[in-house]
Amino acid sequence: MLENVTFSVAPGETLGIVGRNGSGKSTLLKILAGILKPDSGSVTSRADKISLMALQLGFDNLLSGRDNAVFGGMLLGFSRQEVEAKLDQIQSFSGLGRAFYAPVKSYSSGMSSRLKFAVAINLAPDIMLLDEVLAVGDMSFRKKAAAAMHSKINSDQTTILVTHNPGEVQKLCDRAILLERGKIMAEGHPDEVIDQYQSLLEATMN
Amino acid sequence: MYKSGASNIKYFALLRTKIGLNLRAEADRYKLGYLWWILEPLLFAAAMYVVFVIYLGLRTDDVVAFLLTGMIPFQWFAKSVSNSMGSIKGAKGLLINFPINPAFFPLVHMGQDAVKQVFTFGFLLVFLLLYGMPMTYFWLLIPVTMLLQLMLIVPIGCFVAGLIPMLEDLRFLVSTSITMTLFASGIFYNPREVIDGNLLPIFYANPMASLLQIYRDLFMYAKYPDPLNVYFVLLWALLFTLLSTLLLGRMRNQYARLVMQ
Numbered sequence: 001m002l003e004n005v006t007f008s009v010a011p012g013e014t015l016g017i018v019g020r021n022g023s024g025k026s027t028l029l030k031i032l033a034g035i036l037k038p039d040s041g042s043v044t045s046r047a048d049k050i051s052l053m054a055l056q057l058g059f060d061n062l063l064s065g066r067d068n069a070v071f072g073g074m075l076l077g078f079s080r081q082e083v084e085a086k087l088d089q090i091q092s093f094s095g096l097g098r099a100f101y102a103p104v105k106s107y108s109s110g111m112s113s114r115l116k117f118a119v120a121i122n123l124a125p126d127i128m129l130l131d132e133v134l135a136v137g138d139m140s141f142r143k144k145a146a147a148a149m150h151s152k153i154n155s156d157q158t159t160i161l162v163t164h165n166p167g168e169v170q171k172l173c174d175r176a177i178l179l180e181r182g183k184i185m186a187e188g189h190p191d192e193v194i195d196q197y198q199s200l201l202e203a204t205m206n
Numbered sequence: 207m208y209k210s211g212a213s214n215i216k217y218f219a220l221l222r223t224k225i226g227l228n229l230r231a232e233a234d235r236y237k238l239g240y241l242w243w244i245l246e247p248l249l250f251a252a253a254m255y256v257v258f259v260i261y262l263g264l265r266t267d268d269v270v271a272f273l274l275t276g277m278i279p280f281q282w283f284a285k286s287v288s289n290s291m292g293s294i295k296g297a298k299g300l301l302i303n304f305p306i307n308p309a310f311f312p313l314v315h316m317g318q319d320a321v322k323q324v325f326t327f328g329f330l331l332v333f334l335l336l337y338g339m340p341m342t343y344f345w346l347l348i349p350v351t352m353l354l355q356l357m358l359i360v361p362i363g364c365f366v367a368g369l370i371p372m373l374e375d376l377r378f379l380v381s382t383s384i385t386m387t388l389f390a391s392g393i394f395y396n397p398r399e400v401i402d403g404n405l406l407p408i409f410y411a412n413p414m415a416s417l418l419q420i421y422r423d424l425f426m427y428a429k430y431p432d433p434l435n436v437y438f439v440l441l442w443a444l445l446f447t448l449l450s451t452l453l454l455g456r457m458r459n460q461y462a463r464l465v466m467q
Contacts, residue, residue, distance in 0.1 A: 030302065030462070033303075033304075033305055034305030035301070035302060035303065035304065035305050035462050036459070036462055036463060037459035058299045058300045058302070058303030058304055059299065060228075060299075060300070062228070062231045062232075062235075063227055063228070063231050064231070067227045067230075067231065070223065070227070071220075071223065071224060071227060074215070074216070074219065074220050074223060075215060075220070075300075075304045075306060076214075076304075077214030077215055077216070079216065079219065080219060080223055103231070
């Protein structure tokens with residue numbers, strides 16, 4: 001349950017959200033993506049297209065990776081033509097090769113994550129919401145994903161990144177928020193927020 | 207001002223795309239692919255013939271045509287409603303990741319069934335011609351009747367799809383209701399011959415009974431449908447349109463939470 005969570009994200013900014021399991025990070029992203037409606041309060045956005053990438057990826061298992069890319073892109077608000085124009089780039093970035101045309105039910109979780117990341121990064125929604133997806137895939141894909149994220153961050157991509165990895169927050173984010181039991185415990189520079197996060201984890205272990 | 211991501215989805219194009227992708231994926235799963243759209247009703251017709259003509263010895267005129275013109279529209283109704291039932295609950299992965307209107311999911315299923323049904327009705331027309339049924343101008347009203355059936359099926363399918371995530375037990379009620387409708391719609395008997403005339407209006411209050419009568423009046427008896435049959439179908443279509451609109455409208459933002467439980 002989230003309580004009195006208020007923050008803003010500037011265009012082009014990358015905001016990191018950290019917190020323990022059950023702190024409300026994924027719920028917050030779902031509210032920002034318009035999937036869940038808040039019981040009170042509001043979300044104000046000037047964005048036209050918001051993409052949520054989560055480990056539960058929302059693919060139709062009976063469709064191929066290619067068809068899921070088309071469908072997923074259209075769910076982000078792009079036209080079929082816009083998505084199909086980017087299919088070669090999506091296939092190439094995902095590294096799936098011929099598996100791109102196989103049903104997603106035959107994919108490993110890493111392959112599914114790579115596909116969804118490839119769709120989001122190549123279709124460039126106005127705001128990207130990443131829910132712990134940078135940790136999936138093999139080392140080479142993680143490097144590629146991190147490089148792509150760096151490139152996006154240095155451009156005008158607005159990103160909200162949920163992660164357990166403090167290093168990702170410190171490396172990729174302009175600002176960070178620490179959530180604990182649905183409330184904002186800290187907000188500010190990534191280094192400061194990560195210090196508080198680590199203190200919280202240590203206090204929990206003790 | 208909250209701006210839902212769902213408002214950016216171009217639903218008509220999305221529906222058309224998803225129906226096409228699903229139909230292709232379904233055909234790719236089977237060796238005979240699209241052929242099954244014709245083979246399935248063909249096998250069904252053969253089964254009808256074996257049971258009713260050979261086993262039961264019913265050699266009255268047009269018995270197979272009578273059965274098919276009842277069973278094929280009924281199967282469309284039964285399949286569409288059954289397929290729609292679990293469509294919202296079954297779309298958990300999409301519902302929790304995209305801000306999508308839940309009504310989309312039963313509509314995709316019903317769209318797929320409607321496309322296949324065009325081929326099934328095409329088979330029915332060819333079968334009837336080969337069977338010796340004379341083609342009349344009344345057959346031109348068959349597409350209109352199919353649209354009428356769609357007007358009935360779509361809100362019923364959306365309504366049951368909207369109910370199931372709230373109470374899974376309703377599956378049994380819906381399945382039983384479909385079975386009851388199978389026997390109460392005059393598929394295996396001619397209601398005008400076996401039901402007391404005073405009870406016929408009550409019988410035809412069942413929208414599927416009215417719909418099957420409309421189909422038979424057009425296919426077999428070369429006459430305009432009784433307006434009472436049309437009114438009953440429209441009445442139920444309107445009622446379920448109101449119910450499904452209210453239900454899905456009120457629950458629209460709740461389904462993501464419901465399916466996560």
